[in-house]
Amino acid sequence: MSLAGEALPPHQEVTRTALIVDSDEALRERLLPAIRRALDAGENVLMVVPPDTERVVRASLGDQAADLARSDTRLFYQRLRFTFQTFRRYLEQQHAAGQRVYIVAEPDIPAPVRNSDGSGCGLSVV
Numbered sequence: 001m002s003l004a005g006e007a008l009p010p011h012q013e014v015t016r017t018a019l020i021v022d023s024d025e026a027l028r029e030r031l032l033p034a035i036r037r038a039l040d041a042g043e044n045v046l047m048v049v050p051p052d053t054e055r056v057v058r059a060s061l062g063d064q065a066a067d068l069a070r071s072d073t074r075l076f077y078q079r080l081r082f083t084f085q086t087f088r089r090y091l092e093q094q095h096a097a098g099q100r101v102y103i104v105a106e107p108d109i110p111a112p113v114r115n116s117d118g119s120g121c122g123l124s125v126v
Contacts, residue, residue, distance in 0.1 A: 027053065028056065031104065032060050035057065039064050044099050087103070
């Protein structure tokens with residue numbers, strides 16, 4: 001991957017993970033360990049999630065919750081192009097500062113996820 005046309009050094013690899021969560025308990029069991037590892041490793045953690053998800057995460061992290069950064073989903077998820085530009089700018093700033101970053105993003109989808117035939121697929125996107 002490159003940022004601003006420059007290749008990232010090998011020690012600055014990009015890892016992407018998708019997580020589908022169907023309950024607060026699943027959120028605590030699956031996401032919290034990854035956030036704790038990132039914080040323990042000194043990475044900046046940016047959360048772009050709805051308030052309900054933020055409350056669960058912060059309540060579960062205890063004192064480490066103070067180390068989380070948060071951005072309002074309305075600022076990020078306006079239009080797809082704007083979303084990519086906003087994340088890219090944030091990542092470029094963090095890269096320029098030599099900082100590894102862990103991003104937790106949850107699009108706030110107002111309608112149920114639908115299959116191509118219009119039927120509901122029963123998934124929540126996190």
